[in-house]
Amino acid sequence: MSVRSPLRTRASVAAGRLTAWLSRSSGLGRGGMIGGRVTLALDPLALRRLGRERTVVLVTGTNGKTTTSLMLTRALETLAEVAANSDGANMPDGVLAALTARPGAPYAVLEVDETYVPWVADQVRPAVLVLLNLSRDQLDRVGEVRAVERELRAAIAGLTGTVVVANCDDVLVTSAASAAAKAVWVSAGPRWTGDSTACPRCEGRVETRERHWECGCGLTRPEPGWTLDGDLVRTPGGRQVDLDLRLPGEVNRANAALALAAAHRLGVPPHTAAARLRTITDIGGRYRTIRRSRHSVRLMLAKNPAGWVETLRVLDEDTPVVVAVNAQEADGRDLSWLWDVHFERLRGRQVVVTGQRGADLSVRLRYAEVAHWAEPDPVTAIDALPPGAVELVANYTAFRELVGRLPGG
Amino acid sequence: MGDSLVHIGLLLPEVLGTYGDTGNAQVLAKRLQWRGFDAEVVPVGLGDPVPSTLDLYLLGGGEDGAQVLAAAHLRRYPGLRRAAAAGAVVFGVCAGLQVLGTRFRGLDGVDHDGLGLLDVTTEPGEQRAVAELVATPPRLLDGEALTGFENHLGVSKLGAGSEPLGRVVRGTGNGDGTEGAVTDRVVGTYLHGPALARNPALADLLLAWTIGHPLSPLPLTEVERLRGERLAVPRRRR
Numbered sequence: 212m213s214v215r216s217p218l219r220t221r222a223s224v225a226a227g228r229l230t231a232w233l234s235r236s237s238g239l240g241r242g243g244m245i246g247g248r249v250t251l252a253l254d255p256l257a258l259r260r261l262g263r264e265r266t267v268v269l270v271t272g273t274n275g276k277t278t279t280s281l282m283l284t285r286a287l288e289t290l291a292e293v294a295a296n297s298d299g300a301n302m303p304d305g306v307l308a309a310l311t312a313r314p315g316a317p318y319a320v321l322e323v324d325e326t327y328v329p330w331v332a333d334q335v336r337p338a339v340l341v342l343l344n345l346s347r348d349q350l351d352r353v354g355e356v357r358a359v360e361r362e363l364r365a366a367i368a369g370l371t372g373t374v375v376v377a378n379c380d381d382v383l384v385t386s387a388a389s390a391a392a393k394a395v396w397v398s399a400g401p402r403w404t405g406d407s408t409a410c411p412r413c414e415g416r417v418e419t420r421e422r423h424w425e426c427g428c429g430l431t432r433p434e435p436g437w438t439l440d441g442d443l444v445r446t447p448g449g450r451q452v453d454l455d456l457r458l459p460g461e462v463n464r465a466n467a468a469l470a471l472a473a474a475h476r477l478g479v480p481p482h483t484a485a486a487r488l489r490t491i492t493d494i495g496g497r498y499r500t501i502r503r504s505r506h507s508v509r510l511m512l513a514k515n516p517a518g519w520v521e522t523l524r525v526l527d528e529d530t531p532v533v534v535a536v537n538a539q540e541a542d543g544r545d546l547s548w549l550w551d552v553h554f555e556r557l558r559g560r561q562v563v564v565t566g567q568r569g570a571d572l573s574v575r576l577r578y579a580e581v582a583h584w585a586e587p588d589p590v591t592a593i594d595a596l597p598p599g600a601v602e603l604v605a606n607y608t609a610f611r612e613l614v615g616r617l618p619g620g
Numbered sequence: 621m622g623d624s625l626v627h628i629g630l631l632l633p634e635v636l637g638t639y640g641d642t643g644n645a646q647v648l649a650k651r652l653q654w655r656g657f658d659a660e661v662v663p664v665g666l667g668d669p670v671p672s673t674l675d676l677y678l679l680g681g682g683e684d685g686a687q688v689l690a691a692a693h694l695r696r697y698p699g700l701r702r703a704a705a706a707g708a709v710v711f712g713v714c715a716g717l718q719v720l721g722t723r724f725r726g727l728d729g730v731d732h733d734g735l736g737l738l739d740v741t742t743e744p745g746e747q748r749a750v751a752e753l754v755a756t757p758p759r760l761l762d763g764e765a766l767t768g769f770e771n772h773l774g775v776s777k778l779g780a781g782s783e784p785l786g787r788v789v790r791g792t793g794n795g796d797g798t799e800g801a802v803t804d805r806v807v808g809t810y811l812h813g814p815a816l817a818r819n820p821a822l823a824d825l826l827l828a829w830t831i832g833h834p835l836s837p838l839p840l841t842e843v844e845r846l847r848g849e850r851l852a853v854p855r856r857r858r
């Protein structure tokens with residue numbers, strides 16, 4: 212076994228590459244995913260071997276995984292080559308494909324779907340685990356967020372060599388990260404609290420006062436080492452770093468604060484890291500503005516209630532908004548979450564509703580008293596608006612479809 | 621009740637609010653306001669006594685542990701049972717339906733007392749029902765089909781004291797071909813989340829009971845379009 216294993220890994224990596232190349236060239240799909248799947252099937256221990264050879268950072272949370280991973284990758288590239296699944300393929304096969312693609316890279320930054328963190332972390336034994344936030348996501352597909360928190364907590368308790376960099380303004384994240392042998396707490400700003408008014412430990416009520424929160428059972432907000440304050444990040448050493456990102460919104464500043472703390476842990480000075488973060492202008496097409504003949508359209512992705520809340524905050528005032536909603540497998544078939552999002556914020560704007568499940572959104576907007584009209588085709592929806600800027604917000608498959616159809620998108 | 625204020629109680633939203641359940645309160649309030657009634661949503665939190673003075677009570681969906689906690693809270697504070705005995709309207713969704721029943725069994729195999737407002741007992745089934753649910757035609761709703769989404773493991777049995785809300789056309793519902801339960805003015809259903817947004821006839825039935833007389837029609841083109849779309853969807857392959 213011990214003699215044969217390295218050879219077997221190399222052979223199965225080669226087989227995986229071949230499949231990846233085949234699937235890319237035949238247009239079957241995203242090569243990274245299929246290639247990783249084949250490798251894992253041929254050699255279940257491949258991830259362990261490929262991961263343990265280097266310094267691995269895992270990034271997880273409900274929202275911001277891709278963005279934060281890209282930020283960390285940019286920062287760590289100042290040290291050495293970095294393997295990363297920057298295409299957002301965050302299941303075990305995508306993670307493996309990223310490691311396979313850059314076998315010599317001494318660092319790896321891997322975003323991992325929350326539900327796969329226990330397994331992936333056990334395989335690769337990460338140096339750092341970044342925990343961004345936890346809130347409800349596609350309820351019909353993934354288990355409830357509290358179960359996810361419990362599993363993360365149990366996994367973290369077993370990762371004795373891992374530093375957990377965690378957002379202490381998020382109650383569920385704090386509960387999970389409290390199990391860490393070493394935690395670095397980052398105050399990234401309070402966000403969505405819809406899933407944490409009841410304590411994850413005792414179901415009691417969590418009392419909140421400005422940034423502080425606590426529960427009667429003893430679960431309480433730890434004192435942060437790093438604090439995001441407006442556009443500034445204060446470091447544990449008392450230094451201030453001006454973020455000045457090119458990505459919009461408070462949510463991306465929160466991602467940046469966590470990325471700076473994690474990069475610092477691996478030896479990248481905060482100012483150096485921040486400079487690298489400023490080179491990022493879009494995340495896989497998100498936040499990118501594309502020009503059409505009469506319109507400039509800013510593309511935004513929102514995948515779950517917390518993501519929608521953040522995205523609605525980022526929208527330019529007085530700019531018409533096209534909102535596209537699908538309910539494919541990858542989006543979650545259940546659209547109940549529409550009622551957890553404060554769409555009332557869209558009142559007074561020009562709003563066009565589109566996507567395969569535009570009718571559901573339309574009912575939600577009617578009850579939110581947001582005047583709007585419906586146009587089944589998203590591109591026609593854009594073209595029907597007066598010339599000028601357009602904000603386009605879409606959920607996962609609606610976004611992917613649109614990026615595929617809009618030239619330059 | 622006429623021109624007075626209608627109080628809509630939203631019970632324990634922090635534990636019974638998994639599936640956009642506040643949407644039902646919002647739908648009821650808007651359907652009253654758009655017809656000239658005053659309406660107010662009153663959230664009742666964990667740790668707060670449950671008032672018996674509200675006109676209509678809503679219970680949403682929740683996880684296993686949260687559901688046990690909610691049932692304990694509602695047994696400890698008798699406000700909801702008192703109000704129901706006095707004729708208040710009660711609407712429970714998913715975990716809410718189970719809590720309104722006489723007894724439900726948790727995943728740990730432990731039986732918990734419900735409130736006994738519905739003659740329903742619930743046990744965990746073998747596989748989770750996660751799908752679009754269509755039920756028709758409920759006796760109370762003039763043949764308007766019920767449409768919604770379900771996501772639950774529970775299998776519910778009705779006793780003689782409750783009748784089903786509808787018969788399942790697509791999906792699982794209670795598990796024996798029926799869907800939901802009704803006793804007097806207490807209604808439970810597995811149509812979760814914004815069930816009342818998709819089923820305006822059910823919303824208006826609850827409101828008519830609350831007000832004491834039928835309400836004027838309120839046609840909403842958006843709702844008609846959504847119902848048309850959802851009821852036309854062919855059965856999904858499993």
Ligand SMILES: [Zn+2]
Binds near residue numbers: 415
């Ligand atoms: Zn607690």
